[in-house]
Amino acid sequence: MAQRPSPLRLTGYALAQVALAVPTMLAATLVAVGGGTALLVVGIPILLVGLPLLRWIADRHRAMAAETLGHPVPADRLPDDDLPLLRRLGTWGRDPMTWRELAWAFVSASVGLAVSLVVVALMVCIVTLFLWWFATPQLMRLRSVADARLLSRGSHELLEERVQVLTETRAETVEDSAAELRRIERDLHDGAQARLVALQMNLGLARDLMDTDPVAARDLLAEASTTTGAALGDIRDVVRGIHPPVLADRGLAGAVQALALDLAVPVTVVGDLPDRPSAPVETAAYFAVLECLANVTKHADAEHAWVELERRDDLLVVVVGDDGRGGADPAGGTGLRGVARRLAALDGSVRVSSPAGGPTLVTLEVPCESSSPRTTPSSATG
Template sequence: MDRLRLTGYAVAQLFLAFVLIVLAVVWIVGGALVVVWVGLGILAGALPATRWIANLHRTMAARTLGQPVPVPYRPLPPGGFVVKARVVLADPMTWRDLGWVFVAPVVGIVVSVLVLVLLLAVVTAPLWWFLTPPLMTARAYFDRFFLAYSRAEKLEQRVQALTESRAEVVDHSAAELRRLERDLHDGAQARLVALSMNLGMADAAFDEDPERARQLVSDARAATTAAIGDLRSVVRGIHPPVLADRGLAGAVEAIALDMAVPVSLDVRLAGRPPAPVESAVYFGVAECLANIGKHSGAAHAWITLTHEAGGGDRGDGVLRAVVGDDGRGGADPSAGTGMLGVMRRLAAFDGTMSVSSPAGGPTLVTLEVPCSLGQNPGSDSSSPRTTPSSEPA
């Protein structure tokens, strides 16, 4: 371990310890003045300063321990001060940071001064060589204890997130069942009722008016064709046949071919994900492509499908789909129900969706789901495949 680098961390942490003392005073004053509203402005300034200094210590702890110490803050939603303040106050890490602010200066001063004294005194230089790594490692563990969640806390948060996502998926499934019921009632069922009536009238008219009977049979045939089309549409909404037949890559390529915007497809999959995951990612990509066609004004779009082995929390890898376009940008995933539905689908499998869409573009939507890949008999998907799926109309 580089002792000079660790000593440099000790110097930095000694300076930051005095900054934290000032910051602790600011928190106390701001908290006391909240009753007269002035404190809100003070606390609004103290919060980002605290997080900035905490992130510096997370970085030093990660480099000292050789292990990542991730930034665990909850993302701030779009909205005004009140909306963001609620998220900040509900974030447990806000309060852990606050506790750390009041105890870290003492630890920082003691450890940093000890390391520097051992270095500056000629007699204690050998002790500096041997004691600096364990001292700074202990300081890093101290910071990680406050500034990062433990494994048990991460598991509790994951259970909570899965519980919430399961409730959302149950609600979404109930809504989907109601939609299917409406589609069947208003579509195929109505056409089948009309078919039955036409056949009944044709049967009654056969002897007296054969021409009328033939016309009714012809109408019944048309109603049958329309009813079959409605049923196929409902089935595609549940699980597209092309997805079952050709897998995720083939199904995504099929919907990309129907786009008026040229879409490039890059597939790097060595097998097929589980069917439920495959379906969730397929519908997510389909929703992204629909948004590109309706809102982006893009001249070109692209899709990348990859699988990173061993990248998930469970060690089974991560399936990643990236859908991008060169349109106007400014996409807001919370503005409509379509992307929220995609989030709910993915959350059921511990998956995530992230959107990067600055004004002027490009827009990138990344869908990630932890899963392993099974065998993909009959095809070799292990090699990269880049396909321009359509040409400009």
């Protein structure tokens, strides 16, 4: 268990909080004024100053509250890495944590400031040193609890968000499953079924011509043999689209390695997964990598791509990168959105970093548990 800060150190936190009171009010005022005038454009520069300042101050108070309480006080902000400036500003505006930080700023600069001033005053006055020693931990804990409540989401709020995410991902999973079944039905109908019908007709004609025109019958049988091979190929393609055999045989690393060999862009596969994830995780990760590499081939104009596989405790991390032109927008196409939906059903996530000029990095993270060990080599260049 981490040792709690001493009264002297807590008083140092109180002094820092007093010193940050004026910047806190300044940042909150800038955010309020900038938000009120953002539609007039003049508020945008004000927000670009006020919001980062407010977030920085809030993070300092989170750190002090975490030290005082002995547990983390997470920010839980919406991700905004590598976003253009105006889009980042829009993300900040949509982020519920921004509004919590704004409300916290006014509480911190009033009630919170009063508590910190009491702690400092108790130390300054010699006659209250005894009281300062015993009261400071309680007062600072009180302030830290208030800061933590306002600057992070509570368990009830997180549970509500979790239920909402599960509801959305369940609906999307059901919809995706129905769409996948329709695709399989269409592929079988248009591919294998049509070829099998042609095969049946050719065999019937060959049987009728066997006595009267053996040469024509042999030609029809040869055509039937070709049709049989094509039908088997169609069926294999459908099966591969459901669960690739190479994935079952060689695991995720081996399947990605085999996938890399079939692409026009050279792909390096690096990583070692000594324990195989569960089948749903492997399948989701494989098709996510397949979609990312398809995007590289179609849109990136890249000379080289790479896939990094890593197991971090109970988290499977896959990074797909390329040296192409960059500028990939996750909201601009259905591919990455489909990947995000597929992984969200397993509590996974997708992060995209794609500045103009490259490189593009797509990071896939999926919680997983071990299924079985494997020894297939997992480093190759395609």
